[in-house]
Amino acid sequence: MGEHKPKRADARRNEKALLDAAAAVFVASGVDAPVRDIAAKAGVGVGTIYRHFPTRADLVIAVFRHQVDACTEAGPALLAANDSPYAALAQWIDLFVDFLVTKHGLAGALQSDNAGFESLHAYFLDRLVPVCAELLDAAAAAGEIQAEVAPLDLMRGVGNLCIGADDPRYDARRMVKVLVAGLRCGTMDA
Amino acid sequence: MGEHKPKRADARRNEKALLDAAAAVFVASGVDAPVRDIAAKAGVGVGTIYRHFPTRADLVIAVFRHQVDACTEAGPALLAANDSPYAALAQWIDLFVDFLVTKHGLAGALQSDNAGFESLHAYFLDRLVPVCAELLDAAAAAGEIQAEVAPLDLMRGVGNLCIGADDPRYDARRMVKVLVAGLRCGTMDA
DNA sequence: TAACGATACGGAACCTTGTTCCGCTTAGCA
């Protein structure tokens, strides 16, 4: 059930290149970007994509799993690199938003593959909730935040604020910043 | 600003044929059915479709407006044709469900054209809520229903019951029937 | 009624996308 490394070195290299290229292209052109564009960006032929990822949807899923993993690992790293746990939390939320903004095209891109989307979402929650909890606890322990918020609530809240983030009239990131700032000063007025 | 009839008789005939054919094909094969299939069903060439509806999305929107109109007109007609207003309501809900089941593919089919979807939804509410109200009032006046339910609530309720109606394990129509039956006997127990 | 111009029609051709296929290349090993 563990990670079974593919055989050849160049194959492994290409797989990573593809994941990186796809992530970049998705950010630049959206999740609907043509497979050919991704192949070009990675400097490989389309055939190579299809050997690693049987279908377009599989590639998309793989990229997002990859992002979830990165986000997971970033939590402890940020905590170690910052004196202030609150700062770490804020930076982590920032990464999380990067991820969400692109993630919102997902449901559409995976229209047929509903099962794939569900399992991805489950994976997403399984891995990210504990990280968020850790950051939240650390900030609370350091006395840097007043409001008591459950990790899942915070993640949902941020997620919901990011809905419609592609509308240029709506600055989702701004609203998230406000929400995160709100953690510092309890829910009482004045 | 009113309805401006197209010029030629055959053009008008074809437009109607297209609307009917598209509705039939959408029911049979879903909203993603190829334009060619619709043209074939209507017995016209694809070019004809594109003269009447500049884009695939426009055709889809036109079909659904057409359905909304049909549903709107069916309300008073059913009321007139039935002795029991409740029976009329039940039959109307049936038509409404037909419409909803296919409507749920819409958001996906119009992915790019979000504005089109929004305005369609507004049109949908504007026209259907009054009809639903009329049926509900008539049934209440005849003493055939006990529960007091707002038209919009009923429509949303039915709409929500129809979510996931394409899943063969879930019989949405059955649940709607139960809900409608529930109108007859108030919300108290026994 | 015959002729004529505008209007509408059909469907082949085109473009973009996902996916498959297969001859060539190259990593890894003896």
Place this chain on the structure above:
DNA sequence: TGCTAAGCGGAACAAGGTTCCGTATCGTTA
């Protein structure tokens, strides 16, 4: 160094939307 199977590139195919244009038809006018 040579062998072989894993990998690779990209042309070719399939499917869908959209465009184009020669032909047919409508509706009017002489």
